[in-house]
Each structure stands twice: as structure tokens, then as C-alpha cells.
Amino acid sequence: MAELFDGVTRGHFYRLGMTEGWRCWEVGAGGPSIPEALAAAVGPTGHVLATDIDPTWLDPHARYEVRRHDVVADPPPQPGTFDLVHARLVLVHLPDRARALASMVAALRPGGWLLVEEADTELQPLACLDEVGPVQERANRLRRAVRELMTRRGADLRFGRTLPRVLGAAGLVDVAASGCFPVGGTACDRLEAETVRMVRAELLAAGLADDAEIDAHLAAVDAGELDLTLAPLISAWGRRPG
Incomplete structure (x- = not known):
């Protein structure tokens, strides 16, 4: 995920004016790559807080602060103080997205920016755009099966397209x-x-699948037989007024 999307995310940070001295909250950080990039950008006069319900992948001795935090259940850390709050591929998996979003907005200082990035798998649901044969057809069947699992877990596969409206609301x-x-x-x-x-x-x-189908698909992926693609990542941003 970092290799695919970190460049896109960092580009949005700088487009929003991120500079030395900013205070940033990385929500649902997962791995260290984005907190490290933020810490390098804001420098010693800034501050980066990286939170996750499982912060195992984060370095507690890095230049950013690590905290175990549930963006739905826990109150926002340091409300009204952050220049930038960012979450990537977090809200789509949460049943109570509205509460999580409200927590992130509450953490912003007046004039601070919220950047939310989410996939929209219904905009483009295929694993292989060029479905030329049985190998590609199988890949697309399995992608539909994975999407079905996500739906059963409560994920909103159309959430990405709603972000501009949601941030405005x-x-x-x-x-x-x-x-x-x-x-x-x-x-x-x-x-x-x-x-x-x-x-x-x-x-x-x-x-939703059997062992033979999964094994054959993984073998085709490992052999480089497929031109695979992902759902579009929608990045949306807005500023707290004041």
C-alpha cells in the first residue's frame, strides 16, 4: 500500500501547504511510512501523532509520537490543535464512520485541514480490466468474492465517492x-x-471460492500472468473554518 499510494498522499500534504512547525495527526497509521514522512516535513518545531488500535508496526522511538487509540470509541486527542489530520483507508471499514469523522474534525484548529482517502470499489470492481481469458475471469470472480466479504463485514464499498459531500456536511x-x-x-x-x-x-x-480456484489464482499472480488493478483511491480534503 505504501509503494502504491504514499507518493499520492505526500503530494496532497504539500498541496495543502504543510511546512515546518505543523502539528499533524495520522489516524489509523498502520505502518511507519506516512508518520515518518510527516515528521521529516514538519521538522523539530512540529509534532506528529500516529495512532492506531494496534500500533505494533509503529516505532515508539521514532520522531513521531505513537499512541494506541480508537478513533470511534476514544475522544479526539488534543482537540482544536492540529494543522493537519489524515486518514487513509480507515473510515471505509468502520461501522460508525460519522463518529470517527466528527472526532477528526474536532481535532483540527481553525483553518486546519482534514485529508481523507478511501477506495471506492464499486466505481471500478474488477481485478483485471482486460478480461481476455479464463485466468482473468477467475481473478475477477475472486475479486467479487472479496468484495462480498467486505460488504458482510459492514464496509461501504461506495464510500469514496461520498467524501466531498461528507466533508462539506x-x-x-x-x-x-x-x-x-x-x-x-x-x-x-x-x-x-x-x-x-x-x-x-x-x-x-x-x-465463495474453493481451494483449487484460490491456488490457481495465486499461482497466476506469482507468475506475473495478470495485469492487476485496484479500486480508485479517492482523496478529499477540507478546511475547518475560522
Whole structure:
């Protein structure tokens, strides 16, 4: 994910004017790449807080602060103080997205920016755009199966397209958005393989795929036989007025 999208995310940071001295909150940070980039940009006079319900992948000795935090259940840290709050591929998985979004908005100082990035798998639901044969057809069947699992978990597969409206409804101004649509490459292959392996047991238990189909698909991915793609990543941003 970092290889595919970190460049896009960093570009938005600088487009919003991020500079030395900014205070930033990275919500649902996952890995260290974005907190590290933020810490390097804001310098010693700035501050970066990286939170996650499981901060295992974050370095507690890095130049950013690490805190275990549930953006839905816990109150916002240091409300009204952040120049930038960012979340990528977080809200789509939360049943109470509205509460999480309200917490992030409350953390902004007047004039601070919220940047939210979410996929919209219904805008482009295919694993292979060029469905030329049975290998590609199988990949698309399995992508539909994974999407079905996400839906059963409560994910909103159309959430990405709603971000501009959602940010405006949250009281933000100067709202805008853009999309990123990676196609092909080894990063897409690795992400596909890891995703399928991670949910394999659930696919089997739900009767959405069988072992032979999954094994054949993973073999095709590992062999580089597919030009895989992802759902578009929608990045939307808005500023707290005042």
C-alpha cells in the first residue's frame, strides 16, 4: 500500500501547504511510512501523532509520537490543535464512520485541514480490466468474492465517492477531491496475493471460492500472468473554518 499510494498522499500534504512547525495527526497509521514522512516535513518545531488500535508496526522511538487509540470509541486527542489530520483507508471499514469523522474534525484548529482517502470499489470492481481469458475471469470472480466479504463485514464499498459531500456536511470549507487509479506492476501483484491469502479461510468458510480456484489464482499472480488493478483511491480534503 505504501509503494502504491504514499507518493499520492505526500503530494496532497504539500498541496495543502504543510511546512515546518505543523502539528499533524495520522489516524489509523498502520505502518511507519506516512508518520515518518510527516515528521521529516514538519521538522523539530512540529509534532506528529500516529495512532492506531494496534500500533505494533509503529516505532515508539521514532520522531513521531505513537499512541494506541480508537478513533470511534476514544475522544479526539488534543482537540482544536492540529494543522493537519489524515486518514487513509480507515473510515471505509468502520461501522460508525460519522463518529470517527466528527472526532477528526474536532481535532483540527481553525483553518486546519482534514485529508481523507478511501477506495471506492464499486466505481471500478474488477481485478483485471482486460478480461481476455479464463485466468482473468477467475481473478475477477475472486475479486467479487472479496468484495462480498467486505460488504458482510459492514464496509461501504461506495464510500469514496461520498467524501466531498461528507466533508462539506461536517462543516468543512474549501472542499475538493481527486482520484488515483493504479494499473499493473509488482506492487499490485503483491497486494493482491497478500489480500487473498489473508482472507482465504473466510472465502472458503463462506463458500465463495474453493481451494483449487484460490491456488490457481495465486499461482497466476506469482507468475506475473495478470495485469492487476485496484479500486480508485479517492482523496478529499477540507478546511475547518475560522
